[in-house]
Amino acid sequence: MRCDVAIIGAGMSGLAAGLRLAQFGRSVVILERHGMWGGLNSFYKKDGYRFDVGLHAVTNALSPGYRGPRIPLQRIYRQLRLDPDLFALDPQGFSMTVFDDATLRFSNGLELLTQEIAERFPGEVDGFRLLGERCAAYPDSMVERPFVSTRAILADFIRDPLLVDMILCPLLYYGSAHENDVDFDQFKILFNSIYREGFCRPKEGVRRILDVLVSRFRESGGRLLRSTAVEAIEVRDRRVAALRLEAGGVVSADVVLSSAGLLETMALRTDADRVPPGPEVPGELSFVETIWVLDRPAKELGWEPSVAFFNRGSGFSWRRPEVFVDDTSGVICCPGNYRHDVAPEPVVLRATHLANHRAWFSFDPPAYDEAKREALKISESAVEAITGPFTSHALYRDMFTPKTVTKFTGHRNGAVYGTPDKRRTGRTDLDNLFLCGTDQGFVGIVGAMLSGIAIANAYVLSAKGGEGA
Numbered sequence: 010m011r012c013d014v015a016i017i018g019a020g021m022s023g024l025a026a027g028l029r030l031a032q033f034g035r036s037v038v039i040l041e042r043h044g045m046w047g048g049l050n051s052f053y054k055k056d057g058y059r060f061d062v063g064l065h066a067v068t069n070a071l072s073p074g075y076r077g078p079r080i081p082l083q084r085i086y087r088q089l090r091l092d093p094d095l096f097a098l099d100p101q102g103f104s105m106t107v108f109d110d111a112t113l114r115f116s117n118g119l120e121l122l123t124q125e126i127a128e129r130f131p132g133e134v135d136g137f138r139l140l141g142e143r144c145a146a147y148p149d150s151m152v153e154r155p156f157v158s159t160r161a162i163l164a165d166f167i168r169d170p171l172l173v174d175m176i177l178c179p180l181l182y183y184g185s186a187h188e189n190d191v192d193f194d195q196f197k198i199l200f201n202s203i204y205r206e207g208f209c210r211p212k213e214g215v216r217r218i219l220d221v222l223v224s225r226f227r228e229s230g231g232r233l234l235r236s237t238a239v240e241a242i243e244v245r246d247r248r249v250a251a252l253r254l255e256a257g258g259v260v261s262a263d264v265v266l267s268s269a270g271l272l273e274t275m276a277l278r279t280d281a282d283r284v285p286p287g288p289e290v291p292g293e294l295s296f297v298e299t300i301w302v303l304d305r306p307a308k309e310l311g312w313e314p315s316v317a318f319f320n321r322g323s324g325f326s327w328r329r330p331e332v333f334v335d336d337t338s339g340v341i342c343c344p345g346n347y348r349h350d351v352a353p354e355p356v357v358l359r360a361t362h363l364a365n366h367r368a369w370f371s372f373d374p375p376a377y378d379e380a381k382r383e384a385l386k387i388s389e390s391a392v393e394a395i396t397g398p399f400t401s402h403a404l405y406r407d408m409f410t411p412k413t414v415t416k417f418t419g420h421r422n423g424a425v426y427g428t429p430d431k432r433r434t435g436r437t438d439l440d441n442l443f444l445c446g447t448d449q450g451f452v453g454i455v456g457a458m459l460s461g462i463a464i465a466n467a468y469v470l471s472a473k474g475g476e477g478a
């Protein structure tokens with residue numbers, strides 16, 4: 010099979026890149042290992058219930074009547090020629106960060122968070138306002154630069170270590186591949202995405218966004234091949250000559266975009282043993298996620314936040330835990346607590362905790378099942394300590410682990426945000442192979458879509474005289 014552009018992976022970045030290119034008349038093939046598209050943000054059916062794999066929140070909410078510099082969601086709508094109503098996004102009510110000694114609520118826009126900081130940390134609110142100003146502009150996403158420690162920079166704005174950790178906790182959970190810190194440019198992106206613009210959610214969950222991307226891609230002439238794993242990237246004369254498929258057959262393309270991850274993509278190369286190893290290492294940060302189906306809306310049990318980030322004990326630790334599941338911190342998400350006019354079905358509560366991928370990958374099948382049961386109990390008691398009792402209303406439980414993340418993404422170590430060493434330009438040492446998605450540096454649903462668009466613009470459309478970003 011021949012095409013202009015072949016894309017490895019039908020996650021958010023691969024789909025957005027594919028749609029952008031197909032709309033410009035390129036012949037595009039997306040090759041997806043799984044039977045379903047969406048990557049880490051897919052959906053599945055189990056025992057009669059329909060679940061999203063990972064959806065807590067779509068970041069970068071666009072407030073009605075927003076006037077100002079173009080923000081990420083507007084860029085996506087414009088670049089993919091989508092009517093904003095198609096994703097059917099509703100805003101959050103409010104979210105919060107709960108530590109032993111303080112709670113801070115936040116919602117879309119910085120007002121509520123600023124007010125809460127003024128009440129709980131009065132001496133810090135001016136510093137927080139200045140931090141907001143310092144973060145106001147988005148950095149250029151495609152420029153390589155050395156890591157700059159956010160913790161070092163925050164010390165110039167915020168003195169109280171509790172507030173530093175409380176500001177960081179949601180942002181690290183939703184987008185840092187670095188242990189215990191985050192690059193300052195990435196921090197600015199996350200600050201704007203989560204605090205300034207805020208959270209929203211598609212009425213029908215992530216399948217709504219995926220349906221739009223996939224149907225538009227096909228209508229634009231793109232081909233999406235499911236259950237089609239790329240087994241090898243054949244390299245000749247510093248170029249990808251062809252992609253060899255696991256099921257047999259080859260695809261050749263002028264340009265190849267890969268959303269499979271930096272190290273994972275390099276390992277597929279037929280010359281992998283001759284490529285000198287780079288400094289990049291696999292990420293260490295992975296999650297377990299617990300899902301409860303409840304017999305009634307969480308609000309009826311007295312739980313109102315859309316998303317809650319919690320931490321117990323002193324200091325917030327964002328690193329691979331020693332134990333298989335770390336119940337000292339987590340994220341609790343309640344899809345029914347968004348401002349939807351019709352409550353999502355089933356009623357679900359989800360919780361995410363850091364997990365030790367080494368432990369999970371070392372378990373044999375019986376030990377793995379036992380560990381899941383144990384992790385579920387640990388998660389339940391940690392979450393109930395924050396939300397109050399709810400498990401007597403649980404009709405069904407499901408859980409996924411670092412092994413599941415690897416299954417859905419191919420990422421080593423189940424590393425949700427990939428390697429800490431991002432390739433912001435998307436370039437590799439091969440002339441026609443580029444990275445998009447997680448390891449290009451933009452994470453999350455919105456970040457991954459923007460990454461796909463930016464890489465398509467930079468290396469296919471601009472290169473051939475099409476419309477740039």
Ligand SMILES: Cc1cc2nc3c(=O)[nH]c(=O)nc-3n(C[C@H](O)[C@H](O)[C@H](O)COP(=O)(O)OP(=O)(O)OC[C@H]3O[C@@H](n4cnc5c(N)ncnc54)[C@H](O)[C@@H]3O)c2cc1C
Binds near residue numbers: 066067238416417454
């Ligand atoms: C528990 C959890 C909750 C999350 N919640 C949110 C949230 O609420 N909001 C948010 O914005 N983000 C969330 N995320 C993060 C978000 O899901 C990811 O950042 C984003 O989906 C990454 O998209 P991507 O296209 O870069 O990569 P991926 O989704 O990893 O897609 C890569 C695709 O490539 C395919 N692939 C890999 N190798 C091959 C191969 N050899 N051949 C063919 N195909 C291949 C994979 O099967 C996969 O489909 C969450 C993640 C997790 C784990």
